[in-house]
Amino acid sequence: MSVLNHSGHDYALLVERWQSLAVEHSLHSQVLCTTENHPVFVFENEASKAGQSGGLYISTGIHGDECAPVWALLDWVAENPSFLSTHPVVILPCLNPVGLIANHREAAHGIDLNRQFNDPSHPLIAALHHFLQGRRFDCTVTLHEDYDSTGIYLYELSLRGSHGDALLTACESTIPRETATEVDGNPFTRALLFRDYGVDRFIEEQLGGGWPESIYLFQHHSDHCYTFETPSEFDLTRRIITHRLFLDALACQIRTGN
Numbered sequence: 498m499s500v501l502n503h504s505g506h507d508y509a510l511l512v513e514r515w516q517s518l519a520v521e522h523s524l525h526s527q528v529l530c531t532t533e534n535h536p537v538f539v540f541e542n543e544a545s546k547a548g549q550s551g552g553l554y555i556s557t558g559i560h561g562d563e564c565a566p567v568w569a570l571l572d573w574v575a576e577n578p579s580f581l582s583t584h585p586v587v588i589l590p591c592l593n594p595v596g597l598i599a600n601h602r603e604a605a606h607g608i609d610l611n612r613q614f615n616d617p618s619h620p621l622i623a624a625l626h627h628f629l630q631g632r633r634f635d636c637t638v639t640l641h642e643d644y645d646s647t648g649i650y651l652y653e654l655s656l657r658g659s660h661g662d663a664l665l666t667a668c669e670s671t672i673p674r675e676t677a678t679e680v681d682g683n684p685f686t687r688a689l690l691f692r693d694y695g696v697d698r699f700i701e702e703q704l705g706g707g708w709p710e711s712i713y714l715f716q717h718h719s720d721h722c723y724t725f726e727t728p729s730e731f732d733l734t735r736r737i738i739t740h741r742l743f744l745d746a747l748a749c750q751i752r753t754g755n
């Protein structure tokens with residue numbers, strides 16, 4: 498069991514750990530932008546930098562009150578050098594340092610970055626759009642938490658059929674699936690919401706036109722996008738382990754082509 502010896506909201510420590518990891522695993526690092534004096538980093542491995550096809554995009558920390566996946570992703574990358582040496586990977590380890598430090602969902606000025614992805618007037622969104630220009634990923638994953646939920650759940654946007662149920666199965670021994678059949682007004686079946694069309698209507702009806710990261714990625718950069726959620730009121734260690742199990746299962750799917 499991995500146990501944190503800090504609050505989970507220490508951004509300076511997170512940056513220090515990622516910089517060490519980047520050296521150890523030969524990851525290229527770039528500052529996307531600086532927000533309230535905090536740099537927002539993107540890392541990518543050599544295969545991604547060289548433009549190799551079939552990439553994986555992993556992002557987290559866009560909501561500052563959802564800290565488990567931020568530390569889970571760091572651990573997962575540290576412990577999976579073989580995956581990183583064979584697959585192109587882009588990593589956004591914390592898109593909202595201001596929120597993480599304050600333990601707030603929103604970024605500076607009360608902005609929910611995960612409803613801004615169609616609006617490049619925000620400097621971070623503009624920088625990320627620029628970084629993503631011309632890139633395609635086999636799969637993208639955005640890692641989140643939900644303080645209302647009582648279990649794990651998964652959004653899957655895919656033009657290649659649904660593969661999400663197996664990922665939930667891999668995680669449910671640590672935290673069970675959400676049993677509600679509706680989350681945020683959306684219908685779920687055994688904690689999975691799968692969509693392959695109707696995304697524009699969903700944005701208008703459910704989100705008031707504000708685009709989440711995953712929908713932007715699905716519209717422009719990938720045919721297969723996951724958003725995985727753990728219940729943020731559960732034990733932090735269990736939540737971290739659950740996000741790592743999710744990434745392990747996803748890496749296994751990518752390795753075996755399922």
Ligand SMILES: [Zn+2]
Nearest residue numbers: 560563641642
């Ligand atoms: Zn979130």
